[in-house]
Structure formats: C-alpha cells, structure tokens
Amino acid sequence: MATTAKPTELDPRDFLAIDALLDDEEKAIRDTVRRFVRERVVPNVGEWFERGEVPRELTQELAGLGLFGMHLEGYGLPGASSVAYGLTCMELEAGDSGVRSLVSVQGSLAMFAIWRWGSEEQKQRWLPAMHEGEAIGCFGLTEPDAGSDPGSMRTTARRDGADWILNGTKMWITNGSIADLAVVWARTEDGKINGFIVEKGMPGFSAPEMKHKLSLRASVTSELVLKDVRVPEENRFPEISSLRGPLSCLNEARYGIVWGAEGAARACFESALEYAKERIVFGKPIAGYQLTQQKLAEMALEINRGTLVALHLGRKKDDGTLLPEQVSMGKMGNVRGAIEVCRTARTILGGNGITLEYPVIRHMNNLESVLTYEGTHEVHTLVVGEALTGENAFR
C-alpha cells in the first residue's frame, strides 16, 4: 500500500526505526535507564569488571529508579509492561551483562518466585523490601552436578517437627554473597521439588563467593552451602511442589535476556562503528573498506532482527500469549547473534579490541555466561527441536 507519509531520516543506531513501535511511556522508561547507564555505569564498569566487584551503591541506585520487580503488580510494585521491562534489560545490558543480571535475578528470579509461588505473608514481608533494595535476593537451583538437568538435584529438605532441615550445595548463584535471602530449591522426602526462603544468618548457611571468573566479572557469583540449615515451614512456598516452580521463574528471566543480549550487541556495534570511521589504515578510514562494511552491515542486520524478535515476544507477553518455547527460540537466536556481533566488533577494533578501554571484549566475554545460564544454547535448541518434532532428544 502506498502512503504519502514522509520517510524519516535513517538513524544508524536504529536502522529499521523500531523506536516508532514504542509508545511514549516505553520510550520515557527506556531513555531514563539509558541515561542512568551512560552516566553511572559506562564510566565505571571497566574498573568494576577488572576488580571483579559491584559497588553496593549501585544496588541502591537501581532501586531508586524502581527497577527491582518493575514488571510485577501489587505489593507496591510498579506493574510496568513486559516491553518496558525488556527495554530496561536492553539498556542495562548495553552497560554490562552483570548489571542486567543483578536486576534479572532480583526481579525475575527471586521476587518472581515469591510473587508467583509464595504465601501472602512471604509476599508482604519480602516484595516491598526487595523493590526498595533493602533486601537482595538470589535464586539457587544449579548444583555442582546438576545444571542443565535440575531434576537430578541433590539438595534435600527433611521434615523435622514444624521445620525443615536443608542440606546440599548450590553453585553459580548470582548475587549469592550479597543476598539477604536465597530462594533455594530442594528435594523433599517424597521426591518432590520444593522452594524455600533461606535467610542470611540462618545457622549452617553460608554463601562464599566464587573467584577466578573471566566472564561476568561485574557480578557476584557464589556457592550456597547448606549444612543442616533449619528453615521454618512458613518459609516454604505453599503453592508449588514440582520443577515447574523454578522453571516458571527461569522463563521470566530468559525473556529479559532476549532483550538484554541486543543491548550488549548494540554497545559493541556502536563502538565498532565509531572506531571504524576514525581509524585510518592504508591511508583511509577502515570504514571505507568493503570488508569492514560487510562486518558493520551484518552486525546492524543482526541487532535489528534480534530487537524485533524481542519486541514481538514482549508484545505477546503483554497479551498473555507468549509460550515458553517461543522464549527459548528468542534466547537461542538473540544470544548467539549478539555474541557473533561482539566478536566481529572485536576484530574491527584491532588490538584496542582486547582492552577494557573499549567495551567490546568485556561484552564478548560476558555473553559467554549469558549463552550458558538460564538454559544453555544447546538446551534451548532441544526445546525448540522437541516442539517442532514432538520427539524428546534430551535423554
């Protein structure tokens, strides 16, 4: 259909003009988070990454913006749309995947678990405090010997009078050492999976930080060690006793990753584009060479395509029609695409591409974690494969 609308000017940062698909409120939220990331994260995150730390103030600042549990409703939570939440993840991850992980784990894993499966008392006690950043949460599902197959978990919960006694070890737990509460999934004596809120300071519970990571360094990753930890029955989620509990939470967080990955990719693309226009080699800017242009064109293509996928899934989520398998496809495609974009950006920056002076190798390394957590690329491939064929190829 022909129209008389005047085409707008092409924006290299938004090639397909996806912005036009967002409403004013979505843009306002996006712009605020973008400004925050530009002013508070980007200038410092290289140093945080190098030192392997996240400053405590950052948590308070993120809470001040109201981002923790932003897409949940009730209990004083903002109830923003899924698209607004996705845009937030994208902007945060344009700063660093670690910062986005902090917000994802707090909102989509720990808060969502309580919001969806918790008792009324648990919700009243924790959700407002977590939104304000007064309480930080973590989510303990993975174990040293149970990652992609969480059903094989060994952490146990044994009934003892009115309480439960928890034993086991969780591994790779984001926010673990800074958390005031841990959502821990454990197997009860009847073989079922139950969720418990384990509070900091409960005797027998510790959360030592895992060191020596070369990815997601601006994020705290920990072990959760549970040795005869006595947890009262009121800390158990009453509404769920199967793997569907943790899986529902992961589906929430994964949705944020579908967006977040595009943020990391965009940051690398913009860095590479700027660099290519300025870097003179063989007497002209490398942006003028066909090989570089091909790289930039492919990167832009991938980012625009991925962002459209994210937005489509977001609209479906807001409609209530989003299926977990569709989130799997989104995570699978977008994280793979983003990692490819970051690696290509790295090559454009030459030697400078391997330093923390530029964001690219940091993003590139971070995305290795993103490729693996919240269901590995392979696992999502198998989810999509099963949905296509009806054949389960997991085991």
Next chain:
Amino acid sequence: MKIAVCVKQVPEGTSLKLDPGTKRLDRSGEGALNHFDANAVEEALRLKESAGDAEVVVVSVGPAGAADALRKALAMGADRALLVSDDAVAGSDLVATSRVLAAALEREGADLVLFGQQASDSDGAVLWAAVADRLRRPLVSQAAELSVADGSLRAKRQTEFGYDVIQAALPAIVAVSDAINEPRYPSLKGIMGAKKKPQETLTLGDLGVDVGQVGEAGSKTEVYEFSLPPSRGDSRKIEDDGKAAEQIVEFLAEKRLV
C-alpha cells in the same frame, strides 16, 4: 507555597538545524526537556520536600509536542502541568514570548517562579528578566543555592569572583545556575504516574493575550539572514601521550597567542 517552574522543549541532540524558509529553528524532530530547566525542576522539588506542603506546577509556552517536556518534569515529581499552545505564538522572540509566559504566570499566581539559566537551543539567558520586568517582581539570576523561609527567599548568586548573598521578598523570580544541583532520575513509578497528573492546555484566548502581540507581529527582532559558522578546517587533534601540554603551548606560541 506554590512554585511555578518554566520549562522549554528543545530539539534533541547537539546538532541544531535552521529552516531556511521560516528562518526559525527546525523543531520537527524529537524534542527533549531543556536540560538547564531540569535543574530548576529539581530545585523546586527539593524546596517542596523541605517545605512539606508545596505545589510544583510546570509551565511551558510551545507547540503541542512540548507536552512531552512537561511530562518529563511530571515524571521527576512535579504536581501539575500547564501548556500554552497556540499557532499564533510561533515565531515569537523573547519579548513576545515573555508576554505570553507572564500572562500564564499571572494566572497561576505562584509565590516563587523558577527558571533554568538558559535554553540550550537559543541560549538567550534573558527570558526570566523580561518576565520579571513584566510581572514587576524581584529577580535573582545565577542562583547556586536557594532557600525559602518566612515569606522571603535567600539565594547565593554566583559571580565571577565569588557569591552575592541576596534576600528577596516573595513573590519573586529565580533563574538557577546549572551548578545548583544534580537533577534526579525520574523513577519508574514517576514516569508511569506522569500521564495521570493534571495537564492543562491553554490558548492565547484563554489568557486574554491579543494575537497581534505575539508571533512575528509582536516581536521586536527580525531575522534577516542566517549562515552556519565556517567549518574549522585547520583543527588539529592532539592525543595525550604525556606531551600534550607542551604541544598545546607550542601551538599557541606559533599562533602568537602566548
């Protein structure tokens, strides 16, 4: 206490375009809240927070799209917005604009009117003086500190050599410097709540301002011609490898500037 904050919607980004037809700034693209005005909004919110019971109303004269800039101020925490929008206002210089703004402020009857130091598009830094003159109110500009107590304000006015400390009776007008504070980030709830706050749009007729007194007819200035500044062809970029200062001195000496 009622505090009015005057804010302007300016074209987003750093590269401004002039329309050769109208000889006016091209305002067709995306707009943003003038960042100097964000300092004024922030200061109003701080005064409100310390006073306890104050109303902050943001006021703008501009095209319909200026409602976006007002909404940003509402998202930061302002209580109410007033936009004066009328096709006849287009092309007003500061004399004509001050007439419209003064009429709107008269209607509001605020105890304190705040401005940012300048608009980032026209860089006039004088509208507040014209408005103060029309309203016959005391004016403090370049305020780097501001407090209000017992019907008067106290401001530290930044000067080249230090500060003037000025006291003035309310109602009064203050143009704050951009050093006065660090504007807050609007919170998510602030953004989501902004559209539910009262937002009023008025025409010149509503304010009783005569159409002939605004726009080009009501303006004292006329733009004959404009041209872009010549490109800085002979600029040189010095990467600091520890010797940048030396190189700069050398360069200035070469040009006989030192």
